[in-house]
Amino acid sequence: MNVHVAGKPLLGDDKEFLMTERDFDEIADLALKHTGIVLGRHKANMVYGRIARRLRQLKYSTFADYLEYLREHFSEESTNFINLITTNLTSFYREPHHFDFLNETVIPELKRKTDKKIRIWSSGCSIGQEAYTIAFTMAEAHLAASYDLKILATDLDSNVVQTGSEGIYPADNLMSVPDEVVEKYFERSRDGNQVRVKKSMRDLVHFKRLNLLESWPMKGKFDVIFCRNVVIYFNRDTQKTLFNRYADYLPTGGYLIIGHSESLNGLTDRFKSVGNTVYQKVY
Ligand SMILES: C[S@@+](CC[C@H](N)C(=O)[O-])C[C@H]1O[C@@H](n2cnc3c(N)ncnc32)[C@H](O)[C@@H]1O
Structure with missing residues:
Protein backbone atom coordinates (compact mmCIF):
# COMPACT_ATOMS: atom_id res chain seq x y z
CA MET A 1 0.00 0.00 0.00
CA ASN A 2 1.24 3.47 -0.87
CA VAL A 3 1.14 5.69 2.18
CA HIS A 4 2.71 8.86 0.83
CA VAL A 5 1.22 11.04 -1.90
CA ALA A 6 3.53 11.16 -4.94
CA GLY A 7 2.70 14.37 -6.75
CA LYS A 8 0.01 17.04 -6.62
CA PRO A 9 -3.63 15.87 -6.47
CA LEU A 10 -5.15 16.38 -9.94
CA LEU A 11 -8.84 16.32 -9.05
CA GLY A 12 -10.67 17.89 -6.10
CA ASP A 13 -10.75 16.52 -2.52
CA ASP A 14 -14.37 15.45 -2.92
CA LYS A 15 -13.30 12.39 -4.90
CA GLU A 16 -13.53 8.84 -3.58
CA PHE A 17 -9.95 8.01 -4.71
CA LEU A 18 -6.82 10.11 -4.85
CA MET A 19 -5.43 10.65 -8.35
CA THR A 20 -2.30 12.81 -8.55
CA GLU A 21 -0.84 14.53 -11.62
CA ARG A 22 1.91 11.93 -11.61
CA ASP A 23 -0.67 9.09 -11.56
CA PHE A 24 -2.53 10.64 -14.48
CA ASP A 25 0.67 11.13 -16.47
CA GLU A 26 1.64 7.50 -15.92
CA ILE A 27 -1.80 6.37 -17.12
CA ALA A 28 -1.52 8.63 -20.17
CA ASP A 29 1.98 7.26 -20.99
CA LEU A 30 0.77 3.67 -20.74
CA ALA A 31 -2.30 4.43 -22.88
CA LEU A 32 -0.18 6.05 -25.59
CA LYS A 33 2.35 3.24 -25.62
CA HIS A 34 -0.12 0.36 -25.68
CA THR A 35 -3.14 1.77 -27.57
CA GLY A 36 -2.02 4.92 -29.44
CA ILE A 37 -4.75 6.83 -27.58
CA VAL A 38 -3.68 10.32 -26.49
CA LEU A 39 -5.05 11.38 -23.08
CA GLY A 40 -4.64 15.08 -22.33
CA ARG A 41 -5.15 16.40 -18.77
CA HIS A 42 -8.59 17.66 -19.83
CA LYS A 43 -9.63 13.98 -19.92
CA ALA A 44 -8.82 13.53 -16.22
CA ASN A 45 -12.44 13.22 -15.10
CA MET A 46 -13.22 10.66 -17.79
CA VAL A 47 -10.12 8.60 -16.95
CA TYR A 48 -10.90 8.87 -13.24
CA GLY A 49 -14.46 7.59 -13.74
CA ARG A 50 -13.40 4.61 -15.81
CA ILE A 51 -10.47 3.43 -13.71
CA ALA A 52 -12.26 4.08 -10.41
CA ARG A 53 -14.49 1.09 -11.27
CA ARG A 54 -11.40 -1.14 -11.30
CA LEU A 55 -10.09 0.36 -8.03
CA ARG A 56 -13.40 -0.54 -6.39
CA GLN A 57 -13.24 -4.11 -7.71
CA LEU A 58 -9.66 -4.54 -6.47
CA LYS A 59 -10.42 -2.66 -3.21
CA TYR A 60 -7.65 -0.07 -3.68
CA SER A 61 -8.00 3.39 -2.21
CA THR A 62 -5.62 5.40 -4.43
CA PHE A 63 -4.61 5.43 -8.09
CA ALA A 64 -1.00 5.01 -6.99
CA ASP A 65 -1.88 1.62 -5.46
CA TYR A 66 -3.56 0.53 -8.66
CA LEU A 67 -0.63 1.71 -10.78
CA GLU A 68 1.79 -0.20 -8.60
CA TYR A 69 -0.35 -3.32 -9.13
CA LEU A 70 -0.55 -2.65 -12.88
CA ARG A 71 3.25 -2.28 -13.13
CA GLU A 72 3.85 -5.50 -11.22
CA HIS A 73 1.17 -7.59 -12.97
CA PHE A 74 1.14 -5.97 -16.37
CA SER A 75 0.62 -9.14 -18.41
CA GLU A 76 -2.50 -10.08 -16.39
CA GLU A 77 -3.93 -6.60 -15.89
CA SER A 78 -3.18 -4.89 -19.21
CA THR A 79 -6.35 -6.18 -20.91
CA ASN A 80 -8.55 -4.74 -18.15
CA PHE A 81 -6.64 -1.47 -18.24
CA ILE A 82 -6.88 -1.18 -22.04
CA ASN A 83 -10.58 -2.08 -22.05
CA LEU A 84 -11.20 0.77 -19.59
CA ILE A 85 -9.24 3.27 -21.66
CA THR A 86 -11.01 2.73 -25.01
CA THR A 87 -14.07 4.74 -26.02
CA ASN A 88 -16.54 2.44 -27.76
CA LEU A 89 -19.35 4.77 -28.84
CA THR A 90 -21.08 3.40 -31.95
CA SER A 91 -24.50 2.64 -33.45
CA PHE A 92 -26.13 0.80 -36.33
CA TYR A 93 -26.21 2.93 -39.51
CA ARG A 94 -23.96 5.57 -37.92
CA GLU A 95 -23.04 8.23 -40.50
CA PRO A 96 -25.59 6.79 -42.95
C1 LIG B 1 -15.52 5.27 -31.04
S1 LIG B 1 -15.25 3.60 -31.46
C2 LIG B 1 -15.70 3.61 -33.18
C3 LIG B 1 -16.58 2.44 -33.54
C4 LIG B 1 -17.05 2.42 -34.99
N1 LIG B 1 -15.93 2.39 -35.91
C5 LIG B 1 -17.93 3.61 -35.28
O1 LIG B 1 -17.51 4.57 -35.91
O2 LIG B 1 -19.09 3.59 -34.85
C6 LIG B 1 -13.46 3.50 -31.53
C7 LIG B 1 -12.93 2.08 -31.38
O3 LIG B 1 -11.53 2.06 -31.68
C8 LIG B 1 -10.92 1.08 -30.85
N2 LIG B 1 -9.47 1.31 -30.75
C9 LIG B 1 -8.82 2.30 -30.08
N3 LIG B 1 -7.49 2.14 -30.17
C10 LIG B 1 -7.29 1.02 -30.92
C11 LIG B 1 -6.12 0.33 -31.35
N4 LIG B 1 -4.89 0.74 -31.03
N5 LIG B 1 -6.29 -0.79 -32.11
C12 LIG B 1 -7.54 -1.22 -32.43
N6 LIG B 1 -8.67 -0.62 -32.04
C13 LIG B 1 -8.55 0.49 -31.29
C14 LIG B 1 -11.64 1.25 -29.52
O4 LIG B 1 -11.52 0.10 -28.70
C15 LIG B 1 -13.07 1.55 -29.96
O5 LIG B 1 -13.90 0.42 -29.91
Whole structure:
Protein backbone atom coordinates (compact mmCIF):
# COMPACT_ATOMS: atom_id res chain seq x y z
CA MET A 1 0.00 0.00 0.00
CA ASN A 2 1.24 3.47 -0.87
CA VAL A 3 1.14 5.69 2.18
CA HIS A 4 2.71 8.86 0.83
CA VAL A 5 1.22 11.04 -1.90
CA ALA A 6 3.53 11.16 -4.94
CA GLY A 7 2.70 14.37 -6.75
CA LYS A 8 0.01 17.04 -6.62
CA PRO A 9 -3.63 15.87 -6.47
CA LEU A 10 -5.15 16.38 -9.94
CA LEU A 11 -8.84 16.32 -9.05
CA GLY A 12 -10.67 17.89 -6.10
CA ASP A 13 -10.75 16.52 -2.52
CA ASP A 14 -14.37 15.45 -2.92
CA LYS A 15 -13.30 12.39 -4.90
CA GLU A 16 -13.53 8.84 -3.58
CA PHE A 17 -9.95 8.01 -4.71
CA LEU A 18 -6.82 10.11 -4.85
CA MET A 19 -5.43 10.65 -8.35
CA THR A 20 -2.30 12.81 -8.55
CA GLU A 21 -0.84 14.53 -11.62
CA ARG A 22 1.91 11.93 -11.61
CA ASP A 23 -0.67 9.09 -11.56
CA PHE A 24 -2.53 10.64 -14.48
CA ASP A 25 0.67 11.13 -16.47
CA GLU A 26 1.64 7.50 -15.92
CA ILE A 27 -1.80 6.37 -17.12
CA ALA A 28 -1.52 8.63 -20.17
CA ASP A 29 1.98 7.26 -20.99
CA LEU A 30 0.77 3.67 -20.74
CA ALA A 31 -2.30 4.43 -22.88
CA LEU A 32 -0.18 6.05 -25.59
CA LYS A 33 2.35 3.24 -25.62
CA HIS A 34 -0.12 0.36 -25.68
CA THR A 35 -3.14 1.77 -27.57
CA GLY A 36 -2.02 4.92 -29.44
CA ILE A 37 -4.75 6.83 -27.58
CA VAL A 38 -3.68 10.32 -26.49
CA LEU A 39 -5.05 11.38 -23.08
CA GLY A 40 -4.64 15.08 -22.33
CA ARG A 41 -5.15 16.40 -18.77
CA HIS A 42 -8.59 17.66 -19.83
CA LYS A 43 -9.63 13.98 -19.92
CA ALA A 44 -8.82 13.53 -16.22
CA ASN A 45 -12.44 13.22 -15.10
CA MET A 46 -13.22 10.66 -17.79
CA VAL A 47 -10.12 8.60 -16.95
CA TYR A 48 -10.90 8.87 -13.24
CA GLY A 49 -14.46 7.59 -13.74
CA ARG A 50 -13.40 4.61 -15.81
CA ILE A 51 -10.47 3.43 -13.71
CA ALA A 52 -12.26 4.08 -10.41
CA ARG A 53 -14.49 1.09 -11.27
CA ARG A 54 -11.40 -1.14 -11.30
CA LEU A 55 -10.09 0.36 -8.03
CA ARG A 56 -13.40 -0.54 -6.39
CA GLN A 57 -13.24 -4.11 -7.71
CA LEU A 58 -9.66 -4.54 -6.47
CA LYS A 59 -10.42 -2.66 -3.21
CA TYR A 60 -7.65 -0.07 -3.68
CA SER A 61 -8.00 3.39 -2.21
CA THR A 62 -5.62 5.40 -4.43
CA PHE A 63 -4.61 5.43 -8.09
CA ALA A 64 -1.00 5.01 -6.99
CA ASP A 65 -1.88 1.62 -5.46
CA TYR A 66 -3.56 0.53 -8.66
CA LEU A 67 -0.63 1.71 -10.78
CA GLU A 68 1.79 -0.20 -8.60
CA TYR A 69 -0.35 -3.32 -9.13
CA LEU A 70 -0.55 -2.65 -12.88
CA ARG A 71 3.25 -2.28 -13.13
CA GLU A 72 3.85 -5.50 -11.22
CA HIS A 73 1.17 -7.59 -12.97
CA PHE A 74 1.14 -5.97 -16.37
CA SER A 75 0.62 -9.14 -18.41
CA GLU A 76 -2.50 -10.08 -16.39
CA GLU A 77 -3.93 -6.60 -15.89
CA SER A 78 -3.18 -4.89 -19.21
CA THR A 79 -6.35 -6.18 -20.91
CA ASN A 80 -8.55 -4.74 -18.15
CA PHE A 81 -6.64 -1.47 -18.24
CA ILE A 82 -6.88 -1.18 -22.04
CA ASN A 83 -10.58 -2.08 -22.05
CA LEU A 84 -11.20 0.77 -19.59
CA ILE A 85 -9.24 3.27 -21.66
CA THR A 86 -11.01 2.73 -25.01
CA THR A 87 -14.07 4.74 -26.02
CA ASN A 88 -16.54 2.44 -27.76
CA LEU A 89 -19.35 4.77 -28.84
CA THR A 90 -21.08 3.40 -31.95
CA SER A 91 -24.50 2.64 -33.45
CA PHE A 92 -26.13 0.80 -36.33
CA TYR A 93 -26.21 2.93 -39.51
CA ARG A 94 -23.96 5.57 -37.92
CA GLU A 95 -23.04 8.23 -40.50
CA PRO A 96 -25.59 6.79 -42.95
CA HIS A 97 -24.15 8.61 -45.98
CA HIS A 98 -21.34 6.02 -45.99
CA PHE A 99 -23.88 3.26 -46.58
CA ASP A 100 -25.47 5.34 -49.36
CA PHE A 101 -21.98 5.57 -50.89
CA LEU A 102 -21.63 1.79 -50.65
CA ASN A 103 -24.98 1.34 -52.41
CA GLU A 104 -24.50 3.97 -55.09
CA THR A 105 -20.79 3.64 -55.95
CA VAL A 106 -19.01 0.69 -54.36
CA ILE A 107 -21.58 -2.09 -54.73
CA PRO A 108 -22.06 -1.63 -58.51
CA GLU A 109 -18.24 -1.92 -58.87
CA LEU A 110 -18.08 -4.98 -56.60
CA LYS A 111 -20.83 -6.66 -58.64
CA ARG A 112 -18.55 -6.51 -61.67
CA LYS A 113 -15.72 -8.42 -59.95
CA THR A 114 -15.12 -11.58 -61.94
CA ASP A 115 -13.67 -13.55 -59.01
CA LYS A 116 -16.80 -12.71 -56.93
CA LYS A 117 -14.55 -12.33 -53.86
CA ILE A 118 -15.42 -9.41 -51.61
CA ARG A 119 -13.44 -8.51 -48.49
CA ILE A 120 -14.40 -5.64 -46.21
CA TRP A 121 -12.67 -4.64 -42.95
CA SER A 122 -14.37 -2.82 -40.11
CA SER A 123 -11.26 -1.65 -38.24
CA GLY A 124 -11.94 -0.38 -34.70
CA CYS A 125 -15.35 -2.07 -34.92
CA SER A 126 -16.37 -1.60 -31.26
CA ILE A 127 -19.37 -3.87 -30.47
CA GLY A 128 -19.85 -4.74 -34.14
CA GLN A 129 -22.78 -2.54 -35.15
CA GLU A 130 -20.74 -0.99 -38.00
CA ALA A 131 -19.75 -4.43 -39.34
CA TYR A 132 -23.34 -5.70 -39.15
CA THR A 133 -24.61 -2.57 -40.91
CA ILE A 134 -22.16 -3.39 -43.72
CA ALA A 135 -23.48 -6.98 -43.76
CA PHE A 136 -27.13 -5.82 -43.99
CA THR A 137 -26.22 -3.38 -46.78
CA MET A 138 -24.46 -6.10 -48.76
CA ALA A 139 -27.28 -8.60 -48.16
CA GLU A 140 -29.92 -6.09 -49.25
CA ALA A 141 -27.90 -5.58 -52.47
CA HIS A 142 -27.86 -9.39 -53.02
CA LEU A 143 -24.13 -9.61 -52.47
CA ALA A 144 -24.29 -12.00 -49.55
CA ALA A 145 -25.52 -15.27 -51.06
CA SER A 146 -23.99 -15.41 -54.54
CA TYR A 147 -20.60 -13.83 -53.73
CA ASP A 148 -17.71 -14.96 -51.56
CA LEU A 149 -18.25 -12.17 -49.02
CA LYS A 150 -16.29 -11.88 -45.78
CA ILE A 151 -16.33 -8.97 -43.37
CA LEU A 152 -13.47 -8.75 -40.88
CA ALA A 153 -14.28 -6.83 -37.69
CA THR A 154 -11.37 -6.01 -35.38
CA ASP A 155 -10.89 -4.04 -32.19
CA LEU A 156 -8.31 -3.73 -29.45
CA ASP A 157 -10.90 -4.04 -26.66
CA SER A 158 -11.57 -7.73 -25.94
CA ASN A 159 -14.98 -7.03 -24.37
CA VAL A 160 -16.42 -5.33 -27.45
CA VAL A 161 -15.06 -8.07 -29.73
CA GLN A 162 -16.88 -10.63 -27.57
CA THR A 163 -20.14 -8.63 -27.71
CA GLY A 164 -19.80 -8.28 -31.47
CA SER A 165 -19.32 -11.98 -32.05
CA GLU A 166 -22.41 -12.77 -29.95
CA GLY A 167 -24.42 -10.13 -31.83
CA ILE A 168 -26.77 -9.53 -28.89
CA TYR A 169 -27.84 -5.93 -28.16
CA PRO A 170 -30.45 -4.03 -26.12
CA ALA A 171 -33.59 -3.66 -28.26
CA ASP A 172 -33.39 0.13 -28.06
CA ASN A 173 -30.19 0.00 -30.16
CA LEU A 174 -32.48 -0.65 -33.14
CA MET A 175 -33.73 2.96 -33.25
CA SER A 176 -31.54 3.77 -36.25
CA VAL A 177 -32.29 0.52 -38.10
CA PRO A 178 -34.96 0.54 -40.85
CA ASP A 179 -38.02 -1.63 -40.03
CA GLU A 180 -37.51 -3.99 -42.95
CA VAL A 181 -33.91 -4.65 -41.85
CA VAL A 182 -35.07 -5.36 -38.26
CA GLU A 183 -37.68 -7.72 -39.62
CA LYS A 184 -35.26 -9.67 -41.82
CA TYR A 185 -32.02 -9.79 -39.87
CA PHE A 186 -32.84 -9.70 -36.13
CA GLU A 187 -34.62 -11.98 -33.69
CA ARG A 188 -36.07 -10.76 -30.38
CA SER A 189 -35.60 -12.27 -26.94
CA ARG A 190 -38.78 -13.58 -25.24
CA ASP A 191 -39.12 -10.52 -23.02
CA GLY A 192 -38.46 -8.23 -26.00
CA ASN A 193 -35.64 -6.37 -24.22
CA GLN A 194 -32.84 -7.75 -26.36
CA VAL A 195 -32.28 -8.55 -30.00
CA ARG A 196 -29.80 -10.86 -31.72
CA VAL A 197 -28.43 -10.55 -35.23
CA LYS A 198 -29.50 -13.65 -37.15
CA LYS A 199 -26.94 -16.37 -37.79
CA SER A 200 -26.93 -15.81 -41.56
CA MET A 201 -25.54 -12.29 -40.92
CA ARG A 202 -23.29 -13.30 -38.00
CA ASP A 203 -21.69 -15.87 -40.31
CA LEU A 204 -20.57 -13.08 -42.66
CA VAL A 205 -18.67 -11.18 -39.96
CA HIS A 206 -15.46 -12.51 -38.40
CA PHE A 207 -14.48 -10.81 -35.14
CA LYS A 208 -10.88 -10.69 -33.96
CA ARG A 209 -8.97 -8.75 -31.32
CA LEU A 210 -6.32 -6.68 -33.08
CA ASN A 211 -4.18 -3.81 -31.85
CA LEU A 212 -3.68 -1.47 -34.81
CA LEU A 213 -0.26 -0.48 -33.40
CA GLU A 214 1.03 -4.05 -33.65
CA SER A 215 1.64 -6.36 -36.62
CA TRP A 216 -1.40 -7.44 -38.68
CA PRO A 217 -1.81 -11.13 -39.48
CA MET A 218 -4.09 -10.63 -42.51
CA LYS A 219 -2.58 -11.83 -45.79
CA GLY A 220 -4.92 -10.56 -48.51
CA LYS A 221 -6.19 -7.12 -49.46
CA PHE A 222 -9.58 -5.57 -48.82
CA ASP A 223 -11.97 -3.93 -51.27
CA VAL A 224 -13.10 -1.48 -48.61
CA ILE A 225 -11.71 -0.54 -45.19
CA PHE A 226 -13.89 1.27 -42.67
CA CYS A 227 -11.85 2.99 -39.95
CA ARG A 228 -14.31 5.46 -38.52
CA ASN A 229 -13.92 7.43 -35.29
CA VAL A 230 -10.77 5.56 -34.29
CA VAL A 231 -7.82 7.77 -35.33
CA ILE A 232 -9.48 10.79 -33.73
CA TYR A 233 -7.92 9.53 -30.46
CA PHE A 234 -4.42 9.14 -31.99
CA ASN A 235 -1.64 11.68 -32.62
CA ARG A 236 -0.68 12.69 -36.16
CA ASP A 237 2.34 10.40 -36.36
CA THR A 238 0.23 7.35 -35.47
CA GLN A 239 -2.45 8.48 -37.94
CA LYS A 240 0.14 8.86 -40.70
CA THR A 241 1.59 5.38 -40.11
CA LEU A 242 -1.87 3.84 -39.93
CA PHE A 243 -3.24 5.43 -43.12
CA ASN A 244 -0.14 4.33 -45.04
CA ARG A 245 -0.59 0.80 -43.70
CA TYR A 246 -4.22 0.84 -44.85
CA ALA A 247 -3.02 1.84 -48.33
CA ASP A 248 -0.84 -1.31 -48.35
CA TYR A 249 -3.95 -3.39 -47.59
CA LEU A 250 -6.04 -1.97 -50.46
CA PRO A 251 -5.72 -2.46 -54.21
CA THR A 252 -5.43 0.69 -56.33
CA GLY A 253 -9.02 1.94 -56.51
CA GLY A 254 -9.95 0.39 -53.14
CA TYR A 255 -11.85 2.54 -50.63
CA LEU A 256 -10.99 3.87 -47.18
CA ILE A 257 -13.88 5.29 -45.18
CA ILE A 258 -13.14 7.40 -42.09
CA GLY A 259 -15.16 9.22 -39.42
CA HIS A 260 -16.95 12.57 -39.71
CA SER A 261 -14.31 14.56 -37.83
CA GLU A 262 -11.30 12.86 -39.39
CA SER A 263 -9.24 13.70 -42.49
CA LEU A 264 -6.28 12.42 -44.48
CA ASN A 265 -5.15 15.98 -45.27
CA GLY A 266 -1.42 16.41 -44.83
CA LEU A 267 -1.01 12.80 -43.67
CA THR A 268 -0.72 10.74 -46.85
CA ASP A 269 -0.91 11.33 -50.61
CA ARG A 270 -1.76 7.72 -51.39
CA PHE A 271 -5.51 8.45 -51.48
CA LYS A 272 -7.78 10.91 -53.25
CA SER A 273 -11.00 12.20 -51.77
CA VAL A 274 -14.07 10.83 -53.61
CA GLY A 275 -16.84 11.82 -51.20
CA ASN A 276 -17.61 13.06 -47.73
CA THR A 277 -14.85 11.31 -45.65
CA VAL A 278 -14.53 8.65 -48.37
CA TYR A 279 -11.13 8.10 -50.03
CA GLN A 280 -9.87 5.97 -52.88
CA LYS A 281 -6.34 4.56 -53.05
CA VAL A 282 -4.31 6.04 -55.90
CA TYR A 283 -1.02 4.19 -55.36
C1 LIG B 1 -15.52 5.27 -31.04
S1 LIG B 1 -15.25 3.60 -31.46
C2 LIG B 1 -15.70 3.61 -33.18
C3 LIG B 1 -16.58 2.44 -33.54
C4 LIG B 1 -17.05 2.42 -34.99
N1 LIG B 1 -15.93 2.39 -35.91
C5 LIG B 1 -17.93 3.61 -35.28
O1 LIG B 1 -17.51 4.57 -35.91
O2 LIG B 1 -19.09 3.59 -34.85
C6 LIG B 1 -13.46 3.50 -31.53
C7 LIG B 1 -12.93 2.08 -31.38
O3 LIG B 1 -11.53 2.06 -31.68
C8 LIG B 1 -10.92 1.08 -30.85
N2 LIG B 1 -9.47 1.31 -30.75
C9 LIG B 1 -8.82 2.30 -30.08
N3 LIG B 1 -7.49 2.14 -30.17
C10 LIG B 1 -7.29 1.02 -30.92
C11 LIG B 1 -6.12 0.33 -31.35
N4 LIG B 1 -4.89 0.74 -31.03
N5 LIG B 1 -6.29 -0.79 -32.11
C12 LIG B 1 -7.54 -1.22 -32.43
N6 LIG B 1 -8.67 -0.62 -32.04
C13 LIG B 1 -8.55 0.49 -31.29
C14 LIG B 1 -11.64 1.25 -29.52
O4 LIG B 1 -11.52 0.10 -28.70
C15 LIG B 1 -13.07 1.55 -29.96
O5 LIG B 1 -13.90 0.42 -29.91
